[in-house]
Amino acid sequence: MADAARTAALEVLRAVRSADAYTNLALPAALKRHGLSGRDAAFATELASGTVRRQGLYDAVLADCVDRPLAKVQARVLDALRLGTHQLLAMRVPSHAAISTTVSLVRSDVGPGAAGFANAVLRRVCEHDLDGWVDRVAPDAGDDLVGHLSVAHAHPRWVVEELSRALGSRQDEIGALLVADNEAPGVTLVARPGRSTRDELPGEPTAWSPYGVHLESGDPGAVPAVRDGRAGVQDEGSQLVALVLAAAPLDGPDARWLDLCAGPGGKAALLAALAGSRGAGLVANERQPHRAELVRRALAGSPGVLGIVTSDGTAPPWEPSSFDRVLVDAPCTGLGALRRRPEARWRRQRADLHDLVPLQRALLSSALDSVRPGGVVVYATCSPVLAETSEVVTSVLASRTDAELGDAAALLPGVPDCAGPLPGTFQLWPHRHQTDAMFGALVRRLPA
Incomplete structure (x- = not known):
C-alpha cells in the first residue's frame, strides 16, 4: 500500500491537471483529508510542488524512457511517473522506495498491467542522475x-x-x-499595524519590511495573531508594495485610500491597518464576487475599512478624483511568483499578454481618474515582464497630460539593487531579494 503522503501528493497533481486547481490551494485540503502534519505534510508538500515545478524536465526524461509518445500514456499513470521521477532525481528518497511506492500507487489506482509499465519506466529513470539527464535531454x-x-x-x-x-x-x-x-518558498508573516506587532510573531525579522518575519517552521494558522486575523501570510515583496503607497508624499488631505484590485485581500489588509493608524480609511474593490468575499474575510475586524465594493475596476461606480492614494495590483501573468505558483509556468502562454496588457492599461488609467489631483497611484505587478511593467506605464503616461512618474525606488532606501526598468520604478527579484519579483511604479496625478 502506498503511504498517505504520496497519495495526497498524487491527488494534488491530478487536481492541478484535470481541474485547473492551484497547487498551494489544493495542498491544504489534501493534507487535511489524509490527516498529515509535521514531516509527513512537509514531504507531501515538496513532492507535489516540486513535481509540478519541474514537470517540463521530467516529461523530457520520461519521453526518453518510454516506447510511445507521452500523449499516449494514460494521464493517471503519467501523474504517478512524474511523482516517482521527482523522488528519484530531486529528493533524498532511496531508489527502491521511490519505485516501489510509485508502483503501488499505480497498481491500486489503475491496475497490475500499468504497474508493470511504471516499474520498467522508473528503472530506466534510475540510469542517470539529474545532471546526467539534463546532459542527455x-x-x-x-x-x-x-x-x-x-x-x-x-x-x-x-x-x-x-x-x-x-x-x-x-x-x-x-x-x-x-x-x-525552483526553490520552495519560505513562509513570511506580516503584522498588521495597530492590531499586532512583529514581536508577537515567531520567526526571523524580514530584512526590509518592519512588519514581517520569516516563519522557520510550523503551521502559520496556528500562530494566534494569524488565527485571529490580526496578522497574515504575505511575501515581503507584497508588503513593500503596500509600504511604498503608504509612504509616498502627497499634497493635501490624506483620508481616503483605494485598493482597486483587492482580491484576495492581503495587501488590502495591510493598507487598511496602515490607513487606520493614521485616521484614514480604505475602500477595497474587487470585480469577482468570490474574491470579494475573500477580501471581506481578510479585512474583518480592521478599523481602517471604509467599504468593500464589488465592481469592474475599469468602470467603477464612484466619482472621479475620490481618493488620495490608490493601489493598482493588476492582474498579470504571475511570472514573478513561480516559486509559490508552480503551475503558472505551464498554464500561461505568451498570447495571454494580448488580453492582459490592455486590461492593465485600462486599470492604471482608471486609477489615475479615481485619485484626486495631488494624489498618488502605485501600479504593481507580480510579473517582471516588460510588456506588463514599463511598457504599460510608459503607454498610459504618454496618453495623459495630468500625470507624471514619481520615484518609488527612493521609498525603499534600504533595499539594494532594486532599480526597475524605468527611472524611479523598482523591481524585486527572487534571486536577489528572496521575494517574489514584484514591480512597482509611483505615478502622481498633477494638480489642475
Whole structure:
C-alpha cells in the first residue's frame, strides 16, 4: 500500500491537471483529508510542488524512457511517473522506495498491467542522475542557450526569453533566477499595524519590511495573531508594495485610500491597518464576487475599512478624483511568483499578454481618474515582464497630460539593487531579494 503522503501528493497533481486547481490551494485540503502534519505534510508538500515545478524536465526524461509518445500514456499513470521521477532525481528518497511506492500507487489506482509499465519506466529513470539527464535531454548550451535553460530549469522557452529580457543588462543572472524559481518558498508573516506587532510573531525579522518575519517552521494558522486575523501570510515583496503607497508624499488631505484590485485581500489588509493608524480609511474593490468575499474575510475586524465594493475596476461606480492614494495590483501573468505558483509556468502562454496588457492599461488609467489631483497611484505587478511593467506605464503616461512618474525606488532606501526598468520604478527579484519579483511604479496625478 502506498503511504498517505504520496497519495495526497498524487491527488494534488491530478487536481492541478484535470481541474485547473492551484497547487498551494489544493495542498491544504489534501493534507487535511489524509490527516498529515509535521514531516509527513512537509514531504507531501515538496513532492507535489516540486513535481509540478519541474514537470517540463521530467516529461523530457520520461519521453526518453518510454516506447510511445507521452500523449499516449494514460494521464493517471503519467501523474504517478512524474511523482516517482521527482523522488528519484530531486529528493533524498532511496531508489527502491521511490519505485516501489510509485508502483503501488499505480497498481491500486489503475491496475497490475500499468504497474508493470511504471516499474520498467522508473528503472530506466534510475540510469542517470539529474545532471546526467539534463546532459542527455537538453539542447547543448553552446548551440541553444535558451533551449538548454528551458529544459534544465523546467521553464517554457518563452518564459526564459521574457525573464532574460526583463533582466536587461544583467542577463547573466538568468540562470540564478531560474534556480530561485525552483526553490520552495519560505513562509513570511506580516503584522498588521495597530492590531499586532512583529514581536508577537515567531520567526526571523524580514530584512526590509518592519512588519514581517520569516516563519522557520510550523503551521502559520496556528500562530494566534494569524488565527485571529490580526496578522497574515504575505511575501515581503507584497508588503513593500503596500509600504511604498503608504509612504509616498502627497499634497493635501490624506483620508481616503483605494485598493482597486483587492482580491484576495492581503495587501488590502495591510493598507487598511496602515490607513487606520493614521485616521484614514480604505475602500477595497474587487470585480469577482468570490474574491470579494475573500477580501471581506481578510479585512474583518480592521478599523481602517471604509467599504468593500464589488465592481469592474475599469468602470467603477464612484466619482472621479475620490481618493488620495490608490493601489493598482493588476492582474498579470504571475511570472514573478513561480516559486509559490508552480503551475503558472505551464498554464500561461505568451498570447495571454494580448488580453492582459490592455486590461492593465485600462486599470492604471482608471486609477489615475479615481485619485484626486495631488494624489498618488502605485501600479504593481507580480510579473517582471516588460510588456506588463514599463511598457504599460510608459503607454498610459504618454496618453495623459495630468500625470507624471514619481520615484518609488527612493521609498525603499534600504533595499539594494532594486532599480526597475524605468527611472524611479523598482523591481524585486527572487534571486536577489528572496521575494517574489514584484514591480512597482509611483505615478502622481498633477494638480489642475
